[in-house]
Amino acid sequence: MFAERASFFQGIPNALYREKEAITRTGSLLIDLVSANLHAHGIHYPRSILKRAFSFAASQAKNYCPDPQGQQIARGAIQKYYAEEGVSIPDDQIVLTPGTSLSYLYLFKLLANSRDEILCPTPTYPLFDSIAALCDVKIVSYRLAPSRKGSIGGALGRDDASPAKSASPCKRWEIDFDHLQSKISEKTRTLILISPHNPTGHVANETEIKRFCAIARKHDLPIISDEVFSPFLFKAEHLFRPVETDAPLVFTLNGISKMLALPGVKIGWIAVTGGQSRVEKSVHLLKGISDTFLPVNEDAQFALPALLHDGKPFMKSYQAQIRHRFQMAVLALMTMPECSFIPPEGGFYLAIKMKDQKSNEEKIALELLRKEKILVHPGFFYDLPSGYLVLSFVSQPALFKKNMERMAHILGVASK
Numbered sequence: 001m002f003a004e005r006a007s008f009f010q011g012i013p014n015a016l017y018r019e020k021e022a023i024t025r026t027g028s029l030l031i032d033l034v035s036a037n038l039h040a041h042g043i044h045y046p047r048s049i050l051k052r053a054f055s056f057a058a059s060q061a062k063n064y065c066p067d068p069q070g071q072q073i074a075r076g077a078i079q080k081y082y083a084e085e086g087v088s089i090p091d092d093q094i095v096l097t098p099g100t101s102l103s104y105l106y107l108f109k110l111l112a113n114s115r116d117e118i119l120c121p122t123p124t125y126p127l128f129d130s131i132a133a134l135c136d137v138k139i140v141s142y143r144l145a146p147s148r149k150g151s152i153g154g155a156l157g158r159d160d161a162s163p164a165k166s167a168s169p170c171k172r173w174e175i176d177f178d179h180l181q182s183k184i185s186e187k188t189r190t191l192i193l194i195s196p197h198n199p200t201g202h203v204a205n206e207t208e209i210k211r212f213c214a215i216a217r218k219h220d221l222p223i224i225s226d227e228v229f230s231p232f233l234f235k236a237e238h239l240f241r242p243v244e245t246d247a248p249l250v251f252t253l254n255g256i257s258k259m260l261a262l263p264g265v266k267i268g269w270i271a272v273t274g275g276q277s278r279v280e281k282s283v284h285l286l287k288g289i290s291d292t293f294l295p296v297n298e299d300a301q302f303a304l305p306a307l308l309h310d311g312k313p314f315m316k317s318y319q320a321q322i323r324h325r326f327q328m329a330v331l332a333l334m335t336m337p338e339c340s341f342i343p344p345e346g347g348f349y350l351a352i353k354m355k356d357q358k359s360n361e362e363k364i365a366l367e368l369l370r371k372e373k374i375l376v377h378p379g380f381f382y383d384l385p386s387g388y389l390v391l392s393f394v395s396q397p398a399l400f401k402k403n404m405e406r407m408a409h410i411l412g413v414a415s416k
Protein backbone atom coordinates (compact mmCIF):
# COMPACT_ATOMS: atom_id res chain seq x y z
CA MET A 1 0.00 0.00 0.00
CA PHE A 2 2.91 2.36 0.64
CA ALA A 3 5.58 3.77 -1.64
CA GLU A 4 9.05 2.31 -1.33
CA ARG A 5 10.43 5.65 -0.17
CA ALA A 6 8.07 5.53 2.82
CA SER A 7 10.11 2.67 4.30
CA PHE A 8 12.84 5.23 4.94
CA PHE A 9 10.54 6.88 7.47
CA GLN A 10 9.67 3.71 9.36
CA GLY A 11 11.88 5.00 12.14
CA ILE A 12 12.98 1.68 13.59
CA PRO A 13 14.80 2.96 16.66
CA ASN A 14 18.41 1.90 17.04
CA ALA A 15 19.76 0.44 20.27
CA LEU A 16 20.64 3.88 21.63
CA TYR A 17 17.20 5.33 21.05
CA ARG A 18 15.47 2.18 22.36
CA GLU A 19 17.44 2.70 25.57
CA LYS A 20 16.63 6.41 25.59
CA GLU A 21 12.91 5.68 25.25
CA ALA A 22 13.08 3.11 28.05
CA ILE A 23 14.72 5.67 30.35
CA THR A 24 12.18 8.36 29.42
CA ARG A 25 9.32 5.93 30.16
CA THR A 26 10.60 5.40 33.70
CA GLY A 27 10.39 9.16 34.21
CA SER A 28 14.13 9.43 34.98
CA LEU A 29 15.88 12.64 34.09
CA LEU A 30 17.87 12.27 30.89
CA ILE A 31 20.74 14.59 30.03
CA ASP A 32 20.62 15.19 26.32
CA LEU A 33 24.09 16.41 25.31
CA VAL A 34 23.23 16.27 21.63
CA SER A 35 20.23 18.54 21.60
CA ALA A 36 21.00 22.09 20.61
CA ASN A 37 17.49 23.16 21.63
CA LEU A 38 18.49 26.55 23.02
CA HIS A 39 15.35 26.90 25.09
CA ALA A 40 16.29 23.74 26.98
CA HIS A 41 19.64 25.40 27.71
CA GLY A 42 18.17 28.63 29.08
CA ILE A 43 18.48 30.81 25.97
CA HIS A 44 15.25 32.59 25.03
CA TYR A 45 14.49 35.39 22.62
CA PRO A 46 12.94 38.24 24.71
CA ARG A 47 9.18 37.67 25.15
CA SER A 48 8.43 41.40 25.17
CA ILE A 49 9.89 41.89 21.66
CA LEU A 50 8.09 38.80 20.40
CA LYS A 51 4.77 40.11 21.73
CA ARG A 52 5.28 43.54 20.19
CA ALA A 53 6.43 42.15 16.84
CA PHE A 54 3.53 39.72 16.56
CA SER A 55 0.90 42.20 17.67
CA PHE A 56 2.07 44.59 14.92
CA ALA A 57 2.19 41.63 12.49
CA ALA A 58 -1.39 40.59 13.33
CA SER A 59 -2.63 44.02 12.29
CA GLN A 60 -0.64 43.90 9.05
CA ALA A 61 -1.66 40.36 8.13
CA LYS A 62 -5.37 40.74 8.86
CA ASN A 63 -6.35 40.71 5.17
CA TYR A 64 -4.83 37.57 3.67
CA CYS A 65 -2.78 38.61 0.68
CA PRO A 66 -0.06 36.00 0.17
CA ASP A 67 3.06 36.44 -1.92
CA PRO A 68 4.70 33.11 -2.88
CA GLN A 69 8.12 34.78 -2.78
CA GLY A 70 7.46 36.09 0.72
CA GLN A 71 6.13 39.48 1.80
CA GLN A 72 8.31 42.34 0.58
CA ILE A 73 8.60 43.75 4.11
CA ALA A 74 10.22 40.48 5.26
CA ARG A 75 12.50 40.21 2.22
CA GLY A 76 13.52 43.83 2.72
CA ALA A 77 14.51 43.07 6.31
CA ILE A 78 16.66 40.16 5.11
CA GLN A 79 18.29 42.40 2.47
CA LYS A 80 19.10 44.85 5.29
CA TYR A 81 20.50 42.04 7.45
CA TYR A 82 22.93 41.09 4.66
CA ALA A 83 23.81 44.73 3.95
CA GLU A 84 24.87 45.07 7.60
CA GLU A 85 27.01 41.95 7.10
CA GLY A 86 28.66 43.69 4.13
CA VAL A 87 26.86 41.57 1.51
CA SER A 88 24.58 43.05 -1.13
CA ILE A 89 21.55 40.89 -2.00
CA PRO A 90 18.50 42.67 -3.47
CA ASP A 91 15.18 41.71 -1.88
CA ASP A 92 13.80 40.47 -5.21
CA GLN A 93 16.45 37.73 -5.14
CA ILE A 94 15.22 36.37 -1.81
CA VAL A 95 12.56 33.67 -1.38
CA LEU A 96 11.04 32.98 2.03
CA THR A 97 10.57 29.41 3.25
CA PRO A 98 9.35 27.84 6.48
CA GLY A 99 12.92 26.95 7.50
CA THR A 100 16.20 25.76 6.06
CA SER A 101 15.20 22.09 5.92
CA LEU A 102 12.36 23.03 3.56
CA SER A 103 14.74 25.27 1.61
CA TYR A 104 16.80 22.16 0.86
CA LEU A 105 13.71 20.31 -0.31
CA TYR A 106 12.77 23.17 -2.68
CA LEU A 107 16.31 23.25 -4.06
CA PHE A 108 16.66 19.51 -4.54
CA LYS A 109 13.35 19.64 -6.46
CA LEU A 110 14.54 22.65 -8.45
CA LEU A 111 17.94 21.29 -9.40
CA ALA A 112 17.85 17.50 -9.60
CA ASN A 113 15.94 14.84 -11.50
CA SER A 114 15.39 11.36 -10.08
CA ARG A 115 18.67 9.62 -9.28
CA ASP A 116 20.76 12.72 -9.96
CA GLU A 117 23.58 13.32 -7.52
CA ILE A 118 24.03 16.00 -4.90
CA LEU A 119 27.45 16.49 -3.36
CA CYS A 120 27.37 16.92 0.33
CA PRO A 121 30.12 17.03 2.99
CA THR A 122 30.84 14.04 5.18
CA PRO A 123 30.72 13.89 8.16
CA THR A 124 27.29 15.39 8.01
CA TYR A 125 24.22 15.82 10.12
CA PRO A 126 21.53 13.32 9.22
CA LEU A 127 18.96 15.59 7.51
CA PHE A 128 20.02 14.99 3.93
CA ASP A 129 19.23 11.31 3.69
CA SER A 130 15.56 11.85 4.44
CA ILE A 131 15.22 14.83 2.09
CA ALA A 132 17.05 12.86 -0.60
CA ALA A 133 14.66 9.94 -0.03
CA LEU A 134 11.68 12.28 -0.49
CA CYS A 135 13.17 13.73 -3.67
CA ASP A 136 14.55 10.46 -5.05
CA VAL A 137 18.02 11.94 -5.48
CA LYS A 138 21.35 10.44 -4.48
CA ILE A 139 23.61 12.02 -1.88
CA VAL A 140 27.28 11.62 -2.77
CA SER A 141 29.70 12.58 -0.04
CA TYR A 142 32.91 14.57 -0.22
CA ARG A 143 35.26 14.49 2.73
CA LEU A 144 36.03 16.96 5.46
CA ALA A 145 39.19 15.73 7.14
CA PRO A 146 41.45 16.83 9.97
CA SER A 147 44.19 19.00 8.48
CA ARG A 148 47.66 17.53 8.22
CA LYS A 149 49.21 20.89 9.08
CA GLY A 150 48.05 22.96 12.00
CA SER A 151 46.67 26.45 11.66
CA ILE A 152 48.00 29.19 13.89
CA GLY A 153 45.77 30.06 16.81
CA GLY A 154 44.82 28.60 20.14
CA ALA A 155 41.99 26.24 20.92
CA LEU A 156 39.89 29.01 22.44
CA GLY A 157 39.67 30.89 19.17
CA ARG A 158 40.33 34.57 18.60
CA ASP A 159 40.18 35.45 22.32
CA ASP A 160 43.05 33.08 23.03
CA ALA A 161 45.66 35.71 23.75
CA SER A 162 48.14 33.65 25.76
CA PRO A 163 51.45 33.74 23.79
CA ALA A 164 52.12 30.06 24.39
CA LYS A 165 48.73 29.04 23.11
CA SER A 166 48.42 31.43 20.21
CA ALA A 167 51.84 30.46 18.83
CA SER A 168 51.04 26.77 18.86
CA PRO A 169 49.48 25.30 15.74
CA CYS A 170 46.00 23.99 16.29
CA LYS A 171 44.44 21.36 14.06
CA ARG A 172 41.33 22.16 12.09
CA TRP A 173 38.94 20.34 9.82
CA GLU A 174 39.32 21.17 6.14
CA ILE A 175 37.72 20.32 2.83
CA ASP A 176 39.48 17.48 1.01
CA PHE A 177 39.41 19.08 -2.43
CA ASP A 178 40.96 16.11 -4.25
CA HIS A 179 38.19 13.94 -2.87
CA LEU A 180 35.55 16.53 -3.79
CA GLN A 181 36.80 16.74 -7.38
CA SER A 182 36.94 12.96 -7.67
CA LYS A 183 33.25 12.75 -6.73
CA ILE A 184 31.95 15.07 -9.42
CA SER A 185 30.25 13.10 -12.18
CA GLU A 186 27.90 13.74 -15.11
CA LYS A 187 25.05 13.27 -12.68
CA THR A 188 26.21 15.88 -10.17
CA ARG A 189 23.67 18.71 -9.97
CA THR A 190 24.84 20.84 -7.05
CA LEU A 191 27.55 21.22 -4.40
CA ILE A 192 26.51 21.75 -0.79
CA LEU A 193 28.72 23.75 1.54
CA ILE A 194 27.87 23.94 5.24
CA SER A 195 29.91 26.59 7.02
CA PRO A 196 29.97 26.70 10.03
CA HIS A 197 29.56 22.96 9.80
CA ASN A 198 27.51 20.56 11.89
CA PRO A 199 28.93 18.48 13.58
CA THR A 200 32.66 19.29 13.12
CA GLY A 201 32.56 23.07 13.67
CA HIS A 202 34.61 23.57 10.48
CA VAL A 203 34.38 27.11 9.06
CA ALA A 204 35.57 27.42 5.47
CA ASN A 205 38.31 30.05 5.24
CA GLU A 206 38.87 32.42 2.33
CA THR A 207 41.17 30.00 0.49
CA GLU A 208 38.69 27.16 0.83
CA ILE A 209 35.76 29.31 -0.33
CA LYS A 210 37.72 30.48 -3.38
CA ARG A 211 38.75 26.93 -4.27
CA PHE A 212 35.23 25.59 -3.73
CA CYS A 213 33.76 28.28 -5.95
CA ALA A 214 36.44 27.78 -8.63
CA ILE A 215 35.41 24.10 -8.81
CA ALA A 216 31.74 25.11 -9.08
CA ARG A 217 32.70 27.49 -11.90
CA LYS A 218 34.85 24.91 -13.70
CA HIS A 219 31.98 22.38 -13.71
CA ASP A 220 29.27 25.03 -14.03
CA LEU A 221 27.49 23.79 -10.93
CA PRO A 222 25.27 25.70 -8.50
CA ILE A 223 26.29 25.94 -4.84
CA ILE A 224 23.95 25.56 -1.89
CA SER A 225 25.59 27.45 0.97
CA ASP A 226 24.09 26.54 4.35
CA GLU A 227 24.96 29.35 6.76
CA VAL A 228 22.51 28.68 9.60
CA PHE A 229 25.33 28.88 12.14
CA SER A 230 26.84 32.05 10.62
CA PRO A 231 26.44 34.22 13.75
CA PHE A 232 28.51 31.81 15.82
CA LEU A 233 32.16 32.17 14.81
CA PHE A 234 34.94 31.55 17.31
CA LYS A 235 38.10 32.06 15.27
CA ALA A 236 37.42 34.20 12.21
CA GLU A 237 36.04 37.71 12.55
CA HIS A 238 34.28 37.40 9.24
CA LEU A 239 32.48 34.55 7.49
CA PHE A 240 33.66 34.11 3.91
CA ARG A 241 30.69 33.23 1.75
CA PRO A 242 30.23 31.90 -1.80
CA VAL A 243 27.94 34.89 -2.49
CA GLU A 244 31.07 37.06 -2.41
CA THR A 245 32.69 35.16 -5.29
CA ASP A 246 31.94 34.84 -8.99
CA ALA A 247 30.45 31.35 -8.62
CA PRO A 248 27.89 30.78 -11.39
CA LEU A 249 24.84 30.38 -9.14
CA VAL A 250 24.64 30.45 -5.35
CA PHE A 251 21.72 29.65 -3.08
CA THR A 252 22.51 31.06 0.36
CA LEU A 253 20.38 29.46 3.08
CA ASN A 254 19.67 30.87 6.48
CA GLY A 255 16.79 31.49 8.87
CA ILE A 256 15.94 32.52 12.37
CA SER A 257 15.84 29.11 14.03
CA LYS A 258 19.49 29.32 15.15
CA MET A 259 20.16 33.01 14.42
CA LEU A 260 17.48 34.27 16.82
CA ALA A 261 16.87 31.07 18.79
CA LEU A 262 13.35 31.02 17.31
CA PRO A 263 12.95 27.59 15.69
CA GLY A 264 9.18 27.56 16.31
CA VAL A 265 8.54 30.74 14.31
CA LYS A 266 9.52 28.81 11.17
CA ILE A 267 11.10 31.45 8.98
CA GLY A 268 13.96 30.63 6.64
CA TRP A 269 15.08 31.93 3.27
CA ILE A 270 16.95 31.22 0.06
CA ALA A 271 18.99 34.14 -1.30
CA VAL A 272 19.81 33.62 -4.98
CA THR A 273 22.90 35.23 -6.53
CA GLY A 274 25.10 34.71 -9.59
CA GLY A 275 24.54 35.16 -13.32
CA GLN A 276 21.51 37.39 -13.88
CA SER A 277 19.43 35.18 -16.17
CA ARG A 278 19.99 32.13 -13.96
CA VAL A 279 19.07 34.11 -10.88
CA GLU A 280 15.86 35.35 -12.50
CA LYS A 281 14.92 31.87 -13.67
CA SER A 282 15.70 30.35 -10.24
CA VAL A 283 13.59 32.91 -8.40
CA HIS A 284 10.73 32.46 -10.86
CA LEU A 285 10.77 28.67 -10.42
CA LEU A 286 11.21 28.82 -6.64
CA LYS A 287 8.20 31.12 -6.47
CA GLY A 288 6.25 28.49 -8.39
CA ILE A 289 7.35 25.76 -5.97
CA SER A 290 6.43 27.94 -3.01
CA ASP A 291 3.09 28.87 -4.61
CA THR A 292 2.12 25.19 -4.59
CA PHE A 293 1.87 25.30 -0.80
CA LEU A 294 2.11 28.96 0.35
CA PRO A 295 3.50 27.52 3.56
CA VAL A 296 5.14 30.50 5.29
CA ASN A 297 3.12 31.87 8.18
CA GLU A 298 1.92 35.38 7.25
CA ASP A 299 2.11 36.79 10.79
CA ALA A 300 5.68 35.53 11.14
CA GLN A 301 6.62 37.23 7.85
CA PHE A 302 5.28 40.58 9.03
CA ALA A 303 6.98 40.12 12.41
CA LEU A 304 10.40 39.44 10.86
CA PRO A 305 11.65 43.05 10.47
CA ALA A 306 11.07 43.80 14.15
CA LEU A 307 12.43 40.41 15.25
CA LEU A 308 15.67 41.11 13.38
CA HIS A 309 15.96 44.78 14.24
CA ASP A 310 14.75 44.91 17.85
CA GLY A 311 16.47 41.61 18.60
CA LYS A 312 19.96 43.04 17.97
CA PRO A 313 20.93 43.49 21.66
CA PHE A 314 19.66 39.96 22.38
CA MET A 315 21.67 38.59 19.44
CA LYS A 316 24.81 40.19 20.82
CA SER A 317 24.39 38.69 24.27
CA TYR A 318 23.29 35.32 22.82
CA GLN A 319 26.41 35.18 20.62
CA ALA A 320 28.56 36.08 23.62
CA GLN A 321 26.91 33.31 25.66
CA ILE A 322 27.51 30.69 22.96
CA ARG A 323 31.11 31.85 22.68
CA HIS A 324 31.55 31.60 26.44
CA ARG A 325 30.02 28.12 26.50
CA PHE A 326 32.31 27.05 23.65
CA GLN A 327 35.37 28.32 25.55
CA MET A 328 34.33 26.67 28.82
CA ALA A 329 33.65 23.42 26.95
CA VAL A 330 37.10 23.53 25.32
CA LEU A 331 38.72 24.11 28.72
CA ALA A 332 36.78 21.21 30.23
CA LEU A 333 37.71 18.90 27.35
CA MET A 334 41.38 19.88 27.55
CA THR A 335 41.53 18.32 31.01
CA MET A 336 40.29 14.97 29.68
CA PRO A 337 43.17 12.67 28.69
CA GLU A 338 40.61 10.06 27.63
CA CYS A 339 39.79 11.91 24.43
CA SER A 340 41.08 14.43 21.90
CA PHE A 341 39.18 16.93 19.80
CA ILE A 342 39.60 19.53 17.10
CA PRO A 343 38.30 22.82 18.50
CA PRO A 344 35.24 23.95 16.55
CA GLU A 345 35.65 27.21 14.65
CA GLY A 346 31.92 27.90 14.75
CA GLY A 347 28.46 26.42 15.29
CA PHE A 348 27.05 24.44 18.22
CA TYR A 349 28.68 21.01 17.92
CA LEU A 350 31.92 19.14 18.09
CA ALA A 351 33.22 15.64 17.51
CA ILE A 352 35.52 14.14 20.12
CA LYS A 353 37.82 11.24 19.45
CA MET A 354 38.32 8.55 22.05
CA LYS A 355 42.00 7.90 22.73
CA ASP A 356 41.49 4.22 23.34
CA GLN A 357 41.50 2.73 19.85
CA LYS A 358 39.66 -0.35 21.10
CA SER A 359 36.67 1.59 22.43
CA ASN A 360 33.55 1.07 20.42
CA GLU A 361 31.63 4.33 20.15
CA GLU A 362 28.19 2.72 20.13
CA LYS A 363 29.03 0.68 23.23
CA ILE A 364 30.37 3.77 24.98
CA ALA A 365 27.29 5.82 24.05
CA LEU A 366 25.05 3.02 25.35
CA GLU A 367 27.01 2.72 28.57
CA LEU A 368 26.87 6.46 29.13
CA LEU A 369 23.14 6.34 28.69
CA ARG A 370 22.62 3.31 30.93
CA LYS A 371 24.98 4.31 33.74
CA GLU A 372 24.90 8.10 33.68
CA LYS A 373 21.68 8.84 31.75
CA ILE A 374 23.73 10.99 29.38
CA LEU A 375 22.90 10.97 25.67
CA VAL A 376 25.68 11.56 23.15
CA HIS A 377 25.74 10.26 19.59
CA PRO A 378 28.20 7.73 18.21
CA GLY A 379 30.09 9.32 15.32
CA PHE A 380 28.80 6.86 12.73
CA PHE A 381 25.38 8.58 12.95
CA TYR A 382 27.23 11.37 11.08
CA ASP A 383 29.48 9.15 8.94
CA LEU A 384 32.51 9.95 11.10
CA PRO A 385 35.27 7.33 11.17
CA SER A 386 35.20 4.93 14.13
CA GLY A 387 36.16 6.19 17.57
CA TYR A 388 34.23 9.48 17.54
CA LEU A 389 31.39 10.76 19.71
CA VAL A 390 29.33 13.84 18.81
CA LEU A 391 27.87 16.34 21.23
CA SER A 392 26.76 19.93 21.51
CA PHE A 393 28.50 22.40 23.81
CA VAL A 394 25.59 24.81 24.20
CA SER A 395 24.49 23.56 27.64
CA GLN A 396 25.32 25.65 30.74
CA PRO A 397 29.12 25.53 31.35
CA ALA A 398 28.91 24.13 34.89
CA LEU A 399 26.58 21.39 33.72
CA PHE A 400 28.74 20.64 30.70
CA LYS A 401 31.82 20.29 32.91
CA LYS A 402 30.03 18.00 35.35
CA ASN A 403 28.71 15.85 32.51
CA MET A 404 32.17 15.63 30.93
CA GLU A 405 33.57 14.40 34.23
CA ARG A 406 30.94 11.69 34.27
CA MET A 407 31.76 10.88 30.66
CA ALA A 408 35.51 10.79 31.41
CA HIS A 409 34.76 8.18 34.05
CA ILE A 410 33.02 5.92 31.56
CA LEU A 411 35.76 6.48 28.96
CA GLY A 412 38.43 5.76 31.55
CA VAL A 413 36.75 2.56 32.70
CA ALA A 414 36.36 1.45 29.08
CA SER A 415 40.06 1.85 28.40
CA LYS A 416 41.14 -0.33 31.36
Ligand SMILES: Cc1ncc(COP(=O)(O)O)c(C=O)c1O
Pocket: 099, 100, 101, 102, 125, 194, 197, 198, 226, 228, 254, 255, 256, 257, 258, 263, 268
Ligand atom coordinates in the same frame (compact mmCIF):
# COMPACT_ATOMS: atom_id res chain seq x y z
C1 LIG B 1 23.65 22.76 9.34
C2 LIG B 1 22.16 22.83 9.50
N1 LIG B 1 21.41 23.32 8.49
C3 LIG B 1 20.06 23.41 8.60
C4 LIG B 1 19.39 22.99 9.74
C5 LIG B 1 17.91 23.12 9.81
O1 LIG B 1 17.54 24.44 9.99
P1 LIG B 1 16.00 24.88 10.20
O2 LIG B 1 15.72 24.75 11.66
O3 LIG B 1 15.95 26.28 9.71
O4 LIG B 1 15.18 23.96 9.38
C6 LIG B 1 20.14 22.47 10.81
C7 LIG B 1 19.47 22.01 12.03
O5 LIG B 1 20.07 21.70 13.03
C8 LIG B 1 21.55 22.38 10.69
O6 LIG B 1 22.30 21.87 11.67
